[in-house]
Amino acid sequence: MKTRFNFPTRILFGEGVLSDLATECQALGCKRPLLVTDAGLMTTSIPEQVLDVLKQAGLKAQIFSAVSPNPDADQVDAGAKAYQAHNADGIVALGGGSPMDAGKAIQIRINHHDPLESYDDLIGGDAKITGALPPLLAMPTTAGTGSEVSRSAVITVAAAGRKVVLFSPRLMPNVAICDPALTLGLPPRITAETGMDALSHSLEAYLSKGYHPMADAIALEAIAMVSRHLPMAVAKGSDMQARTEMLMASTMGSVAFQKGLGVIHSLAHPLSSVSGVSHGLANAIMMPAALRFNAEAVPDRVIRVARALGADEATSEGAASAVESMMDRIGLPKKLSEAGVTLEQMDSLVEKAMQDGCHGSNPRECTDTDMKALFLAAM
Ligand SMILES: NC(=O)c1ccc[n+]([C@@H]2O[C@H](COP(=O)([O-])OP(=O)(O)OC[C@H]3O[C@@H](n4cnc5c(N)ncnc54)[C@H](O)[C@@H]3O)[C@@H](O)[C@H]2O)c1
Ligand SMILES: [Fe+2]
Incomplete structure (x- = not known):
């Protein structure tokens, strides 16, 4: 190799x-x-x-x-x-x-x-x-x-x-x-949304196909850093330690995604271009459904993600729930319908998600039926 x-x-x-x-x-x-x-x-x-x-x-x-x-x-x-x-x-x-x-x-x-x-x-x-x-x-x-x-x-x-x-x-x-x-003056909502983008980079990189143990190690540590520090960065923007850890986690996430991204970003891109949802929020809302979907292909990796997230249970369901409870803590909506997405946009969302290149490195192949099911699961 x-x-x-x-x-x-x-x-x-x-x-x-x-x-x-x-x-x-x-x-x-x-x-x-x-x-x-x-x-x-x-x-x-x-x-x-x-x-x-x-x-x-x-x-x-x-x-x-x-x-x-x-x-x-x-x-x-x-x-x-x-x-x-x-x-x-x-x-x-x-x-x-x-x-x-x-x-x-x-x-x-x-x-x-x-x-x-x-x-x-x-x-x-x-x-x-x-x-x-x-x-x-x-x-x-x-x-x-x-x-x-x-x-x-x-x-x-x-x-x-x-x-x-x-x-x-x-x-x-x-x-x-x-x-x-x-970053100290970044408003709470932008802190929350951009922080979830950082999390999505590490999470997708870790689950993505390909051989890159260095990126994997960086990704797992960055997932743990976001899960420990994002709530404080949102609740108290002036907290220098939380801001420092979040900035480092975001830089690490981008280093890690040299390995590749996955279906979350393919779903998120049309949510911005078709439905006007911010990039970080789109990633955040799609994350639990995508974790449940990918668990079938890479169960061990999803379990390690659950541990890095500090989930109550080291299972794929535990990973998805940990993301959902993070979203509650940082005040983000968990449903696409709450972010202004409508069922009329579904066909266009599915078509553009399929055309997006990121899911090429997703650990589980995605058909248009899968894309639709993932969007619907998040409605
Ligand atoms: N190049 C890459 O690798 C990469 C990866 C992911 C996303 N993107 C792209 O990045 C863009 C999104 O970037 P983003 O999420 O950082 O948001 P952004 O750069 O669009 O900024 C969002 C808002 O935050 C404000 N802001 C930024 N810093 C601030 C601060 N310290 N205090 C107060 N306000 C501040 C900005 O003025 C802006 O209004 C999208 O176009 C997305 O496609 C690029
Ligand atoms: Fe991103």
Whole structure:
């Protein structure tokens, strides 16, 4: 058996590592960074703190904040224009998955000019991402996607009518600067939803097909960390220990899912694009049904997940119940119907879930009948 492992980005982690940003930029030859962030963050003091660190070191940064949740190709093009106008020589991506992914896509746009959807991983577009990309420094302000150490960027392309996944080892940020202090002000609901995204990455990676014991070990530890610390991060956002553990668990989840994801993400993607459910919430609601479904194929693994979750019973039912009781504790709805999903959307949800690539690495094969049953079980 031959296997290729790619382990991550240089990571600076801990309270206060923001102060190392300027030195890291300089080490990458970046003196005029474009600071990519979003409107929500602009209402906080975080972008100003980042600008201060850069200014004090004599770096000339320009802010680009026209990025929405689930960023789109037009925003990426506008970001690339802002990069050129500033005569920038690198990107600092500050925020949740949305600005970090936008930063990665802007990075591609600097020297790749075909329509963005032509770089879609689903059609082999990864091979078209070549040459040197500008340096990218990623600073997460949510604990969920782990985009700061991932090789992908998810961008909505209206022309293609879907979310396009850009994927290339070249998209791994040159450095991830993970400062949990930047997550202290994240509101409880976003903390809960993004935290469940982090859990879903580790859980799916652990259950996914393929041989990757290193990813498995990281995934199990990250599952335990989320189950111990997410309730406190939601209940008391200023708790630095809970924020620190959650940020680390989210980064670990993304390292682990280099192994692969599974059916939860295939079900969740159309729940966002068709029904407007946030990514983390969609994953969370589908998790118990998917655990029960996958237990048939990988019962021992689901039992280990139950243990990592601290479930009352080390069984597949125990794992599913532990997720449900976590959702109660962090105040998330457990049913799709409570999140605005309707039965009329079912056919479109099933069709798009089948088309999604993530279930290719699910431990149990999924037919469209299975997809429908999973959605219905969560209604
Ligand atoms: N690249 C990857 O590997 C990967 C993995 C999973 C998901 N994604 C993508 O990431 C995106 C979702 O990212 P997300 O869940 O982190 O949410 P997000 O980046 O869309 O942010 C959600 C909201 O939280 C606000 N926010 C962020 N940090 C804050 C802070 N510290 N204080 C106050 N408000 C703050 C933002 O302004 C925004 O309004 C989706 O587009 C999804 O497809 C990417
Ligand atoms: Fe995710």
